[in-house]
Amino acid sequence: MKPIGNRYVHNIRKHWMLYAMILPGVVFYIVFKYVPLAGSVIAFQKYQIFKGIFNSPWVGLDNFRYIFAYKDFYNVLRNTALIALYQLVFGFPAPIVLALLFNEIRSALAKRAVQSFFYLPHFLSWVVVGGIVFELLATQGFVNTVRGWFGYEPILYMQEERYFRSIVVISGIWKEVGWGTIIYLAALAGVNPHLYEAAVVDGAGKWKQTLYITLPALFPTIVVLFLLRIGNFLELGFDQIYNLLTPLTYSVGDIIETYVYRAGVLQAQYSVTTAIGLFQSVIGFALLWVFNRLAKKTDQGLW
DSSP: OOOHHHHHHHHHHHTHHHHHHHHHHHHHHIIIIIGGGGGGGGGGBOOOTTTHHHHSOBOTTHHHHHHHHOTTHHHHHHHHHHHHHHIIIIITHHHHHHHHHHHTOOOHHHHHHHHHHHHGGGGSOHHHHHHHHHHHTSTTSHHHHHHHHTTOOOOOGGGOHHHHHHHHHHHHHHHHHHHHHHHHHHHHHTSOHHHHHHHHHTTOOHHHHIIIIIHHHHHHHHHHHHHHHHHTTTOOOHHHHHHHOOGGGHHHHOOHHHHHIIIIIISOOHHHHHHHHHHHHHHHHHHHHHHHHHHHTTTOOOO
């Protein structure tokens, strides 16, 4: 009987091509995900760029006290949480619904054409998408032109606080909904077609087939993607908000990422912004742990 160590060496030699394929991914996560974790100590220091991590003075929890005492921090946190909640409620189900609709298209050519149409916005940068949104919602843009046909006055959508969060959610859905269907369509491809045939014989219509066959088949995938999404609950992404934000909508659109950009990049408050990032990570981990425990009650979960 071969020792366990020799068995592992034998497996690596036998399947070296598979290990070579995953090597770039492993290196990527080590270099860009694990190594930067060491920089989290900056959150407990008064970091000075010329002294570096090893020589900067330690201040304990002073940076966390500073951000919690900052007068606008709770407004920034509230904006982040509300937009994240809206994106979760309206944005997360959108690709599921679209994947179910795609699954009902029987013509392969039509299905590919429609999928390509919905995939396209994903490949546009938020700079481009932001420009499109501003043009559509401008005073002389398409939306206000249509309003004018019915006798309504134009609205400055991008300068009105009450519209900003809706614009963020809708533009995010438009850009990513098609791309988000890929995993769900892959899961649907594994559903046994005989289940649908048996359901038709039993007299089940499309709604009952979806309810009792399709959705249960998608449920494990939905749970995993939901947990991955909830773990990044407070991380909305800088690009979208920055390109849609205007001075008149700061009170409802200023989020953690835009504040970190101003404080960290423009004002060089590296310790404070690192503390904010660590705070985001702790909240994300806590939410992930809670919802994973709930998911385990349905025999699903990440661990």
